[in-house]
Amino acid sequence: MKREGKIQVWKDYQKEIADDHYFYVRSCIRQNFFPGSEQTFLRILRSELGKDIYENPHHTTCSGIGYHSDVVPFDTIQTIVARQFALMTEAGYKNLAVSCITSFGIYGEIIETWKEFPDELEKIRNYLKKATGREFEIPQNVAHASDIVYKFREDIANKQKFPLINQQTGKPLKIVEHIGCHYSKMFPDKGVGGAEFPNVLVGMIESWGGEVVDYPERRHCCGFGFRQYLVMSNRGYSVSNSRKKFESMEPYKPDAILCNCPGCPMFMDRWQYVIEEMEGKTYGESGQGIPVLTYEELAGLVLGYDPWDLGLQMHQTNCEPLLDKMGIQYDASLKYAGKDGKLIGKPMMVGCGDLEM
Amino acid sequence: MELYLELSKDIRFAEGLKSCMNCGICTAICPAAEFYDYGPRIIAGIVQSKDEKRIEELLKSETIWYCGECMSCKTRCPRGNTPGLIIMALRSLSQELGFFTESEKGRQQLAIKRTVGENVVYKGYCVLPESLIPELHPELGPVGEWIYENSEEVYKRVGANYKGDGEGALRKIPQESLDEIYRIFEITGGFDRFDKIEHFSKIKAETMGFSEGEDDYSDYVNHIFTTNNGKHNRQYFHSHAKL
Numbered sequence: 080m081k082r083e084g085k086i087q088v089w090k091d092y093q094k095e096i097a098d099d100h101y102f103y104v105r106s107c108i109r110q111n112f113f114p115g116s117e118q119t120f121l122r123i124l125r126s127e128l129g130k131d132i133y134e135n136p137h138h139t140t141c142s143g144i145g146y147h148s149d150v151v152p153f154d155t156i157q158t159i160v161a162r163q164f165a166l167m168t169e170a171g172y173k174n175l176a177v178s179c180i181t182s183f184g185i186y187g188e189i190i191e192t193w194k195e196f197p198d199e200l201e202k203i204r205n206y207l208k209k210a211t212g213r214e215f216e217i218p219q220n221v222a223h224a225s226d227i228v229y230k231f232r233e234d235i236a237n238k239q240k241f242p243l244i245n246q247q248t249g250k251p252l253k254i255v256e257h258i259g260c261h262y263s264k265m266f267p268d269k270g271v272g273g274a275e276f277p278n279v280l281v282g283m284i285e286s287w288g289g290e291v292v293d294y295p296e297r298r299h300c301c302g303f304g305f306r307q308y309l310v311m312s313n314r315g316y317s318v319s320n321s322r323k324k325f326e327s328m329e330p331y332k333p334d335a336i337l338c339n340c341p342g343c344p345m346f347m348d349r350w351q352y353v354i355e356e357m358e359g360k361t362y363g364e365s366g367q368g369i370p371v372l373t374y375e376e377l378a379g380l381v382l383g384y385d386p387w388d389l390g391l392q393m394h395q396t397n398c399e400p401l402l403d404k405m406g407i408q409y410d411a412s413l414k415y416a417g418k419d420g421k422l423i424g425k426p427m428m429v430g431c432g433d434l435e436m
Numbered sequence: 437m438e439l440y441l442e443l444s445k446d447i448r449f450a451e452g453l454k455s456c457m458n459c460g461i462c463t464a465i466c467p468a469a470e471f472y473d474y475g476p477r478i479i480a481g482i483v484q485s486k487d488e489k490r491i492e493e494l495l496k497s498e499t500i501w502y503c504g505e506c507m508s509c510k511t512r513c514p515r516g517n518t519p520g521l522i523i524m525a526l527r528s529l530s531q532e533l534g535f536f537t538e539s540e541k542g543r544q545q546l547a548i549k550r551t552v553g554e555n556v557v558y559k560g561y562c563v564l565p566e567s568l569i570p571e572l573h574p575e576l577g578p579v580g581e582w583i584y585e586n587s588e589e590v591y592k593r594v595g596a597n598y599k600g601d602g603e604g605a606l607r608k609i610p611q612e613s614l615d616e617i618y619r620i621f622e623i624t625g626g627f628d629r630f631d632k633i634e635h636f637s638k639i640k641a642e643t644m645g646f647s648e649g650e651d652d653y654s655d656y657v658n659h660i661f662t663t664n665n666g667k668h669n670r671q672y673f674h675s676h677a678k679l
Contacts, residue, residue: 105605107562114605115594134603137613140555144562147505149527150545150553150633153448155626162616184507196447210619260506265518267511274511300467304504307468309552310544311572312664316471316504318575323470352577390594395577415582417589426582 092273096230097174097220101132102167106179107140108341109373115390116375117178120224123378127238128231132176135166143181147305157199158206160189165213173219176227180340183223184261187269190217221269223262225339225374229271229279232286240383243289245334246406251290255333255369256280257324257347259340260300280337283374287381296327301343308346318357321350325362325369332364335401336371347371352395355431368396368431380407387414397430437533439491443483443525452521456480462509462519472502473673476509476519483522495530498668501541531629534636540665546637546653547661549630557621560609565591565598572661 101124109117124130142159145151167175177183193200207213228235236242243252258277263270272278281291302320307313324347328336338344348371355361355368363369371394372380379389386407391398392414402409417423443449462476463469469476479499482490494500503523510518527536536542552562570581583590588598597604621627638648641656649655666672 110561110596110605111563111565111568114591114596117605118595136601136603136607137610139560139609139613139617140562142556142562145548145552145556148548148552149524149531150549150629151556152528152625152629153446154624155621155629158620158624159617162620192447192451195451199447206620206624210623211616260508264511265507298508300504300506300508302467302504304468304506306501306544306548307504309548310661312662313541313544314575315664315669316468319471320467349575349577349580353575388594393579393583393590393594395579416593417586418592421589423586423589424582426578428578 091268092271092276092278094226094269094271095220096222096226096271098230099130099174100172101130101174101176101222101227102170102172102218103132103134103176104138104141104163104178104182105134106182106341107144108181108345109178112345112393113341113373113376113390115388115393116373119375119379119384119389120178120228122384123235123375123382124227127382128234133170133172135170138163138166141179141182141185143179143185144305144309146185147181148309149306154203154206156185157189157192157203158210160186161203161207161215162211162213164218165207165211165215167218168214168216173216175218175221176224177221178224178341180223180259180261181342183221183269184265186218186221187266190221191266193217223270223279223339225262225279226271228374228378229282232283235378235381236286236288239287239381241381241405241407243284243287243377243381243405245404247404251288252334252401252404253292253332254284254289255292255294255297255328255331255336256284257301257336257338257340257343258298259338259343262339280339280374283377284337287377292328292331292333294328294331296324299324299327301340301346302350303342303346308342317346318350318353321346322354325351325354328369329362333369334404335377335398336369337374337377338371339374344371344373348394348396351431361431363400363431365400367400370394370398370401371396372398372401380405383407385409387416395429395431439488439495439529440483440486442529442532443491446525446528448521448528449483449525452518452525453480453483454516456484456517457515459514461512461514462517465508465512466503466519467506467508468502468504471670472499472668473670474499474502476503476523479522479526480517480519483526492535494526495533495535496538496542498539498541500526500530501539501544502668531632531636534632534639536633537636537640540660540663541668543637543640543660545633547657549633550657553630553633557617557626558614560614560617561606565606
């Protein structure tokens with residue numbers, strides 16, 4: 080194939096990501112489980128990269144978990160999303176930066192719906208005007224927060240203090256990456272690399288010195304399944320799907336799992352603990368579990384941020400094996416401290432097994 | 437009421453079902469089909485047949501509640517269908533008509549409405565730290581329990597603005613913004629959906645022997661949140677199919 084033809088083919092797998100002036104919308108799940116990641120994202124963008132990113136305190140949930148567990152109707156979520164766009168329009172921004180993958184998928188679904196069904200767009204404009212008096216423009220660029228970190232991965236690499244190299248062996252750390260289903264399975268052209276070659280996390284890992292591990296169930300869902308986790312009696316679905324992934328990745332001995340979705344890192348972190356409790360099986364080469372990180376946590380470690388500023392103490396599966404391999408110094412006595420070092424007690428047990436801190 | 441016609445009015449249905457040749461790729465990729473006695477191929481086949489009786493059976497069935505809406509089927513369908521979107525249309529209609537209370541899995545909608553649904557309207561979040569009660573979330577482990585018991589300090593430590601004014605993670609959503617979300621629910625049918633879930637659930641709760649009590653059928657909510665008859669997954673289905 081001629082070079083021009085190849086360039087044309089691969090265009091479908093590339094994505095335009097705005098390079099500055101973002102309107103930030105947060106994730107419900109991440110605020111609960113990984114608030115340090117959102118904080119780190121803003122810190123990297125503002126302090127390391129000198130970017131303008133604005134958050135309006137009046138923005139709310141997109142209601143996506145309610146929509147995908149079918150208690151929130153489509154018209155309702157469309158109008159809530161339209162309200163977020165109105166806040167962005169009023170603030171003078173055109174580039175949306177989305178923390179959540181569920182939201183990111185919903186923004187994509189709704190914008191595509193409006194393109195295909197213009198009457199629907201008019202209906203929602205009327206709903207929003209009637210309910211709030213607001214008007215909105217559709218964003219010019221919608222990027223997931225991981226797209227933005229991907230875009231600036233080399234800038235981060237240029238500032239790195241701890242590359243993804245095992246300091247004991249000198250070899251690249253082996254990282255398994257897990258892309259949230261709603262990142263590009265629904266609308267492949269909205270993700271870096273599409274659904275077939277999602278490169279958003281691969282790019283980060285390779286730029287920061289690590290090695291990406293391929294394994295058979297790499298693209299399998301983590302098992303959130305919305306209602307399949309939300310309702311207690313359905314959670315067998317959730318843990319079973321994560322377990323399928325752990326079993327599949329185990330022979331490749333990954334040093335860490337990297338995620339770009341809010342729920343996936345929480346589930347893959349906690350289900351390792353649950354599987355240990357249920358079956359006595361502990362994953363990970365050293366029997367301490369496989370650390371599960373968000374991309375901001377990993378970027379923060381590479382940049383030399385304090386692991387407890389990043390929020391690694393909020394994980395059940397310990398991240399210390401990874402910190403040790405990267406050669407990162409940390410004060411274990413401050414892991415479970417509150418603000419300003421205040422002692423607030425420790426969890427009864429940490430890690431996957433019986434490893435007492 | 438013609439059920440197929442009602443489904444056709446849902447944009448998700450129009451987008452989700454173009455023309456299914458029943459190849460089964462969706463079932464092959466489906467995480468729900470691995471765990472539950474479930475097949476998106478069968479669902480697409482039934483709705484495409486326009487057989488009103490079978491569609492009504494679907495709307496009252498367990499099977500439409502097995503999908504996890506991961507939308508892995510969207511990527512793989514060679515005909516551009518999305519069984520996950522068909523499911524969303526079926527679930528909406530099932531709630532509209534009250535059929536969801538006919539299945540154990542469908543009845544769970546009340547528990548979701550009373551947790552996630554009400555959080556959205558009254559708090560501006562789908563989930564909040566105070567809803568992660570350790571007894572209801574044992575999977576969050578001892579670290580989850582530690583976070584729950586020390587939430588203000590833990591969240592402060594990582595830079596969140598828990599219950600605070602202004603921007604930041606877990607900030608208190610200003611009342612005027614919650615008022616706007618409330619009006620959006622009023623105008624767009626959000627509260628109609630909530631009311632239908634409540635209405636049909638209460639009728640079902642009474643027929644199952646639960647009473648309103650002092651706390652609005654909370655025994656029924658606990659029941660639907662925790663009950664699993666053990667007959668949903670593939671393992672059960674295949675072991676009994678051999679008998």
